Amino acid sequence: MVIFAAMEYQLKKSLGQHFLTNESISQKIATALQQHAFTHLLEVGPGGGALTKYLLAIPNIEFRAVEIDTEKVAYLEKTYPDLKSRMIQTDVLAMEAPFNTPFTVIGNFPYNISSQILFKILEWKTQVPVVVGMFQKEVAQRIAAQPNSKTYGILSVLIQAFYSVEYLFDVEPSAFKPPPKVMSGVIRLVKKEQTANMHSEKYFLLLVKTAFNQRRKMLRNAVKNLFEATVLQDEIFNKRAEQLSVADFAILTFKMNIH
Numbered sequence: 001m002v003i004f005a006a007m008e009y010q011l012k013k014s015l016g017q018h019f020l021t022n023e024s025i026s027q028k029i030a031t032a033l034q035q036h037a038f039t040h041l042l043e044v045g046p047g048g049g050a051l052t053k054y055l056l057a058i059p060n061i062e063f064r065a066v067e068i069d070t071e072k073v074a075y076l077e078k079t080y081p082d083l084k085s086r087m088i089q090t091d092v093l094a095m096e097a098p099f100n101t102p103f104t105v106i107g108n109f110p111y112n113i114s115s116q117i118l119f120k121i122l123e124w125k126t127q128v129p130v131v132v133g134m135f136q137k138e139v140a141q142r143i144a145a146q147p148n149s150k151t152y153g154i155l156s157v158l159i160q161a162f163y164s165v166e167y168l169f170d171v172e173p174s175a176f177k178p179p180p181k182v183m184s185g186v187i188r189l190v191k192k193e194q195t196a197n198m199h200s201e202k203y204f205l206l207l208v209k210t211a212f213n214q215r216r217k218m219l220r221n222a223v224k225n226l227f228e229a230t231v232l233q234d235e236i237f238n239k240r241a242e243q244l245s246v247a248d249f250a251i252l253t254f255k256m257n258i259h
Contacts, residue, residue, distance in 0.1 A: 020050040020108050020134075022175035029186055030054035032168055033106050033132045036190065040099045042066065044092050044107030044117060044133075049076050051108060056082055064088055064098045092117060097124050108134040111180070115139065115155060121189075125162050131189040132168075140167060140185030152242050154212045161196060161204065161246045163189035196250035203253040211241035211249070219244070228257045 020026060029051060033041075043065040046052040055063060066088040067073050077084045088098060093116055097103075105128055109117050114135045121128055135143070138151075144165045145152040159165060168186045173179035198204045207226060214222040220237035227237075236248065244252075 019048040038104040040103035105131045129191040137183040137185040198250040199253035
């Protein structure tokens with residue numbers, strides 16, 4: 001286990017910082033990453049560099065790391081001189097794609113913006129075939145959830161529309177400094193070769209968000225403003241949002257009545 005020099009930088013709660021310090025977990029994540037070939041790699045939120053040092057050792061790839069915290073950038077560039085030309089100091093949620101070619105994304109994602117990072121990856125999905133990330137376990141389970149479960153929701157449907165999700169392993173709080181109050185989980189997303197046919201991503205997003213915003217209601221009542229009354233008589237509208245598959249939502253987009 002590596003304990004980073006306390007005087008080098010300070011942890012910032014406002015940025016949701018919990019830095020991985022367990023070497024075996026870092027190695028396990030790096031191994032999971034390399035099960036799918038890639039030539040370009042972006043690390044989101046390298047923090048203290050626990051994962052970064054293993055990523056820098058991967059041969060024959062173009063590597064970039066995005067970090068918003070000036071203090072961490074200075075620490076990383078001092079500790080890993082090879083990073084100096086590879087750091088992007090900015091907010092990942094506001095940045096453009098770092099490469100013009102397909103690239104893999106990896107990260108111990110800051111828990112307070114992990115869902116937003118996933119929506120950013122969805123913006124980049126035509127360029128991002130694989131994502132390996134660590135999340136709060138509850139969020140990781142939500143991403144991987146299947147229909148007819150309480151954890152199945154907006155994030156599950158939107159991610160699974162475009163990616164296959166594999167829950168890889170749990171990570172104990174003791175693997176971090178400071179230890180978070182929750183368990184963490186590592187998942188892998190792999191872009192689907194064929195995605196569900198839908199009217200448009202805009203319609204799909206609107207339908208899924210509207211349906212789950214009132215998830216306890218029967219679908220007919222939750223989404224009544226998006227369909228003609230005659231369409232709402234279909235039996236599928238007797239269900240609740242959590243009972244619909246990705247394919248069900250995609251099919252319904254063709255029946256929406258939006259002005």
